[in-house]
Amino acid sequence: SQQGEEDPQALSIQEGENATMNCSYKTSINNLQWYRQNSGRGLVHLILIRSNEREKHSGRLRVTLDTSKKSSSLLITASRAADTASYFCATDRGGGADGLTFGKGTHLIIQP
Amino acid sequence: NAGVTQTPKFQVLKTGQSMTLQCAQDMNHEYMSWYRQDPGMGLRLIHYSVGAGITDQGEVPNGYNVSRSTTEDFPLRLLSAAPSQTSVYFCASSLFPQGYNQPQHFGDGTRLSIL
Numbered sequence: 001s002q003q004g005e006e007d008p009q010a011l012s013i014q015e016g017e018n019a020t021m022n023c024s025y026k027t028s029i030n031n032l033q034w035y036r037q038n039s040g041r042g043l044v045h046l047i048l049i050r051s052n053e054r055e056k057h058s059g060r061l062r063v064t065l066d067t068s069k070k071s072s073s074l075l076i077t078a079s080r081a082a083d084t085a086s087y088f089c090a091t092d093r094g095g096g097a098d099g100l101t102f103g104k105g106t107h108l109i110i111q112p
Numbered sequence: 113n114a115g116v117t118q119t120p121k122f123q124v125l126k127t128g129q130s131m132t133l134q135c136a137q138d139m140n141h142e143y144m145s146w147y148r149q150d151p152g153m154g155l156r157l158i159h160y161s162v163g164a165g166i167t168d169q170g171e172v173p174n175g176y177n178v179s180r181s182t183t184e185d186f187p188l189r190l191l192s193a194a195p196s197q198t199s200v201y202f203c204a205s206s207l208f209p210q211g212y213n214q215p216q217h218f219g220d221g222t223r224l225s226i227l
Contacts, residue, residue: 004154031213042116042202042218043155088154092212098162099145099170100212102154 004089004103012109019076021106023089030092032065033100034074037086084110114138118203118219125193125226133188133222135203143211144186146178148199155202161186162209193226
């Protein structure tokens with residue numbers, strides 16, 4: 001069964017604004033990852049945050065993790081048209097099983 | 113450095129046909145995996161491998177076979193294609209075993225339609 005669920009399903013903002021996407025999951029995790037997928041392309045890794053970390057930054061990206069609420073957020077600051085893509089969170093499958101389980105994604109559109 | 117290469121990019125099959133989706137990586141990664149992506153479903157893990165000669169099932173393995181005879185290649189075989197296998201298939205790899213614990217490098221996918 002799927003772990004991560006992103007919210008909202010779709011988000012449209014103006015260029016230069018900040019975009020926030022959320023991910024909720026069901027069971028305890030070792031880490032949580034965020035990926036970006038441009039139309040017709042494969043997924044690109046953005047950030048991995050471990051269960052003992054609360055916040056991580058990479059350029060214009062900021063990821064938070066709240067294990068007590070089983071949730072994570074991805075903030076993209078000063079958005080650009082090139083940020084238009086789908087964003088997915090992924091967690092380990094749990095129960096000793098390898099591999100990742102992905103949410104359904106947030107489709108982000110940056111209006112020029 | 114090509115990264116993860118998937119072939120073909122597009123394929124149309126008839127129900128009952130078999131085919132092999134190819135995946136190759138040139139990064140000397142130990143861990144490789146196959147996912148399928150369906151509209152509104154996210155990505156689901158089909159099979160994975162933690163090294164040459166070792167494979168294991170993921171979340172949705174039925175109807176698919178894999179083998180890992182070399183570190184570089186991880187082909188996915190559809191034994192008897194069914195319309196329910198219409199999907200976009202992604203191959204991914206990472207340096208060490210324990211794929212859940214590392215960033216995954218994805219190929220650009222194979223878009224497969226079963227008529």
